[in-house]
Amino acid sequence: MANSNGEGDFISGIIPMFMMIMMMGVLTALIPTNAGAKTVVSLAITGSSSLVVGGSEQLTAVVTYSDDSTDDATSDSVWSSSNLMVATVSPFGLLTGVAAGVVTITATYSEVSATYQVTITAPAGSRIPIDIVWD
Numbered sequence: 001m002a003n004s005n006g007e008g009d010f011i012s013g014i015i016p017m018f019m020m021i022m023m024m025g026v027l028t029a030l031i032p033t034n035a036g037a038k039t040v041v042s043l044a045i046t047g048s049s050s051l052v053v054g055g056s057e058q059l060t061a062v063v064t065y066s067d068d069s070t071d072d073a074t075s076d077s078v079w080s081s082s083n084l085m086v087a088t089v090s091p092f093g094l095l096t097g098v099a100a101g102v103v104t105i106t107a108t109y110s111e112v113s114a115t116y117q118v119t120i121t122a123p124a125g126s127r128i129p130i131d132i133v134w135d
Contacts, residue, residue: 038065043073043109045116051087051097052123059093061107061114077107087120097121 040063047059063073079089086101095105097120105116 038067038069040064040110040112041066043077043107043112043114045105045107045114047095047116047118049117050119050121051095052121053097053099054123056094056096059089059095059105059107059116061093061109063109063112073107073109077109080106080108082106087118 042064044062044064045059046062048057051057059074059079061073061077062070064070074093077093079091079093081087081089082104083101084098086097086099086103087105088096088098089105090096093107095118100120100122102117102119105118107114107116
């Protein structure tokens with residue numbers, strides 16, 4: 001109902017809003033929030049343990065859940081390299097050798113991390129520059 005000023009009646013506006021809030025509360029109570037939820041048990045990184053400088057390889061992160069199911073979590077993981085001067089890793093797990101050395105790659109998914117050690121080697125027949133200092 002509207003009063004003489006054309007404003008809606010307070011009660012007629014409150015009742016539908018109250019009914020909507022009540023219905024949302026009932027629906028929320030009927031929807032299970034954690035029924036059968038899987039939890040992450042472990043994460044594993046797969047790929048080659050060695051790579052040549054300048055080469056690239058796609059690493060894979062595999063997550064294992066509490067119900068023993070597994071899933072590819074490569075694109076959903078956060079990737080990092082322990083030494084960007086030796087190797088870089090893209091946000092999607094693409095490993096690229098930069099210089100000879102050993103690097104640890106870490107993938108993190110849902111607060112669970114896995115590490116993977118990779119040796120980056122110089123290409124066959126390549127020369128390693130050496131600085132000689134004479135006193």
